[in-house]
Amino acid sequence: GSGSFTRSGVNYQAGAKTPMSAIFAAIFLMIVLLLFSNYAAYLPKPAMGGIILLVGYNLIDFHHIKQVVKTSGREIIVLSTTLFGTLFFELETALFSGIALSLFFYLEKTAKPNIAELGMSKNHRFINVIRDSSIKVCPQLKIVRIDGSIYFGALEVVSDYFNNLYEKEEVKHVLIIAKGINFIDLAGATWLSHETYKWQKRGGGIYFAGLKIVSQQILKKGGFREEIGEENFYEDKLTAIDEIYKKLDKNICKDCEAKIFHEC
Numbered sequence: 001g002s003g004s005f006t007r008s009g010v011n012y013q014a015g016a017k018t019p020m021s022a023i024f025a026a027i028f029l030m031i032v033l034l035l036f037s038n039y040a041a042y043l044p045k046p047a048m049g050g051i052i053l054l055v056g057y058n059l060i061d062f063h064h065i066k067q068v069v070k071t072s073g074r075e076i077i078v079l080s081t082t083l084f085g086t087l088f089f090e091l092e093t094a095l096f097s098g099i100a101l102s103l104f105f106y107l108e109k110t111a112k113p114n115i116a117e118l119g120m121s122k123n124h125r126f127i128n129v130i131r132d133s134s135i136k137v138c139p140q141l142k143i144v145r146i147d148g149s150i151y152f153g154a155l156e157v158v159s160d161y162f163n164n165l166y167e168k169e170e171v172k173h174v175l176i177i178a179k180g181i182n183f184i185d186l187a188g189a190t191w192l193s194h195e196t197y198k199w200q201k202r203g204g205g206i207y208f209a210g211l212k213i214v215s216q217q218i219l220k221k222g223g224f225r226e227e228i229g230e231e232n233f234y235e236d237k238l239t240a241i242d243e244i245y246k247k248l249d250k251n252i253c254k255d256c257e258a259k260i261f262h263e264c
Helices: 005-013 020-035 045-058 062-071 073-088 091-110 155-168 186-201 214-221 224-228 237-247 250-255
Strands: 114-120 126-128 141-147 173-177 205-209
Touching: 005 020, 062 073, 073 091, 114 155, 141 237, 155 186, 173 237, 186 205, 186 214, 186 224, 205 237, 214 224
Parallel strands: 141 173, 173 205
Antiparallel strands: 114 126, 114 141
């Protein structure tokens, strides 16, 4: 009983701070069993059962459960699965079921990163084009923001977007605002290298602005950054636009009515 959840709950409520509390509880329990076992036999089992039920009841965080019910439908499913699992199955089965379900929902969410196309507003700010119909965009440079990691689970969504963009042949240059990219795995780095080469072969390119250093670890260690081109990585979007503008078709720029960049 010294390592049970109820014992941990009692220790926590008593002010325990470290795992040493469980060791002391085990020592005291051993002393009671060795020296006072004859007296412990007279303890009424209903009273002991009531104490255990009370401790178990105090372990339930009703405030957090109310927050889960109000805010997240997926968390309700995880909570319900874990709760009913503890009632009808082994405790380990219930815990692993809840963990597996949480992992499934996490992968499902991260596998669909948000990809927003940006344009220039009247206030000279880059915002999502779906937020305002009056936003102007460059006919030669597509500016997109990726909010999410580029890993094996998200490649289908990201690659489909870029394939559709490539097949439309509306633009040759794509600037990725990469501040929202937290992680790039080996599959994502390989895809970025191939995709960049494909756009460069057509006379354009894919560029990155504001990509976090931590997100570039696989790119650097695997040599993908060199394959993509060191010159295609920029610290911020203004510097990137200034350099990319030099590569645009000036004949198209001459007749362009958007004029969204300072360089135009």
